[in-house]
Amino acid sequence: MSDTNEAARERLYHVNGSLVTPDEATVSVDDRGFRYGDGAFETLRAYGGTIFEAEAHFDRLERTCSTLGLDHGLTREDLSSRITETLAANDLEDAYVRLSITRGVQPGKLTPQPTVEPTVVIWVKPLARGGLEGTPVWEGPATLQTVKTRRIPDAALPAGAKTHNYLNGILARKELHDADEALVRDLDGYVAEGATSNVFFVDDAGLHTPTLEGSVLPGITREAVLELAGEASIPVHEGWYEPEDVRKADEVFLTNTTWELRPVERVDGLECEAPGPVTALLSRLFAERVERQCYRE
The missing domain is CATH 3.20.10.10 (D-amino Acid Aminotransferase, subunit A, domain 2)
Known part of the structure; x- marks a missing residue:
């Protein structure tokens, strides 16, 4: 097995409150995020285990959810703790972090229902160290x-x-x-x-x-x-x-x-x-x- 496949096999994902393996990291085909793109997300970056500009990212996430009328009921403290847990479980301090929240599974109609049982997924992957000792993640200009x-x-x-x-x-x-x-x-x-x-x-x-x-x-x-x-x-x-x-x-x-x-x-x-x-x-x-x-x- 290649190093890339091995890394993918061992990675842990955070899905709806639990850390799971790739085989267990599934989302329903009836999820509105899959059916309609009805979801919000943020791409964050962890440096040394700390999310850079975390409050600004959570502010934007709240604005997006407000625009969508997606009342997921989770606090930023809860979401932050899930991110921290995911980084720790994958033994990562310098990482790419993606947080996604969809409206979850609802009847197959375009009009969203007011009651939301959200689907919340966090996945991470390693990135180079940042800061003064860091190296760019891109290859050239x-x-x-x-x-x-x-x-x-x-x-x-x-x-x-x-x-x-x-x-x-x-x-x-x-x-x-x-x-x-x-x-x-x-x-x-x-x-x-x-x-x-x-x-x-x-x-x-x-x-x-x-x-x-x-x-x-x-x-x-x-x-x-x-x-x-x-x-x-x-x-x-x-x-x-x-x-x-x-x-x-x-x-x-x-x-x-x-x-x-x-x-x-x-x-x-x-x-x-x-x-x-x-x-x-x-x-x-x-x-x-x-x-x-x-x-x-």
């Missing part, structure tokens, strides 16, 4: 490609809701040719985000990122970067941008919980500095924040 698939408008599916319906991002990624991430626009042609990331770029005016007034997911790492840029006196602009603004930028980088800050070396075939000085500075400041919050304390 990213390449970015503008795609035809557009971001679902906020009026149709609230952009701030992190749900199990990820078809929009899947279709965007399917368009890629020799690129790592999709540059997704809204219906008016303005840059929204990547398929699974927020987009930043740097020019003579400072640091830019698409505004949350558009169809943009409020990323946890995005918010941390904006805070760090403000503390470093880097001019920050949140606005409406076209792909050409990103193509002609001096520096471009992507953010999400797993990648942290990932520099971009090409946008639609055009080269940019990767990492440039602003990206390098913000990456270092981010690593220092991780170190303070998760390792030194």
